[in-house]
Amino acid sequence: MSATMAARPTLAVFVSSHGFGHASRSCAVLEQLCDLEPRVQIELFTRIPEWFFASLGQHLHFHELDCDLGLVQTDAFEVDFRATLSRLSDRLPFRPDLIQNLAQRVSALGCHAVLCDIAPLGLAVAEAARLPSVLVENFTWDWIYNGLAQQAPALKDYAKLLQPHFMGADIHIQTEPVCLPVRGTHRLGPIARTFRSSVSKTRDTLSIASTDPLVFISMGGTRVGFLFLDQLKTRFPEIRFAVSGASEVTETDRNLTLLPVRCPLHHPDLVRAADLVIGKAGYSTIAEVHAAGTPFGCFIRADYPEMGPLVEFIEREIPGKMLAPEQFADGTWLDELPELLAMQSVSRPSVSAAAECAALVRTSFLSRG
Template sequence: MSAVAFFISAHGLGHAARAAAVMQALHDRRPHLRCEIFSAAPAWFFHESLTGPWRYHALAVDVGLVQVDSLHEDMPATLAALDAFYPLDAGLVQALARQIVALGCELVLCDIAPLGIAVAAAAGLPSVLIENFTWEWIYAGLEEAYPDLRRHRCYLAQLFAAADHRIQAEPVCVAQAGAFTTPPIARRPRQTRTEIRQRLGVAANAPLVLLTMGGAAWEYAFLPRLTTAQPDIQFLIPGSVSQVERWWPTKSSTVSTSVPGNRRRPRPSCCRNSVADSVGRRKSTLLMAGMSTPSLRMSETKPHSSGSSGSA
């Protein structure tokens, strides 16, 4: 096997992180295996996570939820995005199927991205679904308040059920018969505890508490009280200042490629969210981490165009 395709949800960076861990494990076993990544998650994330050969294809692969913030969804916008994205465009599915075959892919792995399952079937390739939840399970809990979700839930349930193989990573929301269950899948640490604390300017034995709403913007009204109520504790808070400072220096990357037949549609998933992967200035006992917003856009391009390779 020389290449595999990965279709990865961009709803936050958790799916990209899990997929990157799987890719790295594959590279450990097959150093020359090339991973063709289809996702709207930012390319720099894979650039900093992978050591083996890979190529990046900017593509929205699912919708998920349009969120106002970490705790509130914009359901009218979500329904509009779902109506625009599903049912999947047959022309897009066929064009992507031809593309992954032309790229030499022999397997398609999907981190809750149903588009990849449909593309694999059209290409005659086996598909592997990696999940601890799928979107129809999320929509089921919202369907009573938003009945229009039902048709999308039913459609997605059929798509997810069509996967040839299913890997469920704990904690599993809905156990599936015949699925392979594994402990949580995570990337290997890149730096030691000591190195991280040195970069943050935190003493080796000082208590350090991470407060996060998943990286999205949030107003922490209680911040001023932390410095007085807990003077001996350091608090690391991602997504709380506008100034962005990346924690790990990034290499400039031109890792991008076009996707055949990709129509301009409302930007789904994390498009209204920002993701925190940076650390800002220290203020008293608060470490304020900034946010970075992905700027990937879908584009209308010709099929089978080549992309640049990338590695960490």
């Protein structure tokens, strides 16, 4: 091990800003890595807001960078294929000057390895900088693009451009629910951020009694319209609802607690404090309800490639019920609320896949000095 690395091991991290799921998983791993290696410096490249990673404290050096497009969406459920193809044509193949500039940057920062949560740009940068790379994923964009090629055939061309980057990672970690198992990878369970507050403390903060039924509604950081809020007040006055992203500030309106996306309450704690979670079937919410054992009413996009493996995992591991996206906008999912609330929570052993992943990352990049 070099003297420089012994002084302060440094990790470059490139995180997709397509939703909060990749950021949540990366943050969970990095929190554990900071516990395992208190000297670590994290050079984070992403367009996810810096506040999302505040738990990393002094370990974090933030670089705002649009490092991954993924897909352009018009809302939480719909893909804008024309806009996606237009923006991909501006990005791919990666510009050599962009790759070289970023490679020089991570080298100048003293990075010893590059971790990527499905951002292929980071993998290209690692190769150019001759640094070991770690890929963490439950799907990769080449797989998604191939799965959507029937709607937009040109996506196949971009899948071919990206596949070598994903296949070239030195360390490949797959986390459940895995969409396409790959031989020779490290296979781990769902990765969620750790809980910070007890159920009673979280409910006390919300001024919700332990005996009151609580439904937590979250679309995973996506800004959407909640057109059914009035129905929650008139049809279910005996039920408390906490709604993430429904307000710019925390406010109470009868039986509703409206929360901002940047909420002082930790999202996993809200998941655990609830009797039922309602939301989009996205990675981070699935990982959190799995860890908490909270029943999940989830909206699924039937035509999206990731949905099949996600639904299979939910049906096997989580007390849940699938809901159609159109039921969200018009509020017809509320007709099923009594049935959803009747589902029972489950308890499971506390196993930290995030800690396992952090240990793999630590061993991988510290052993290469």
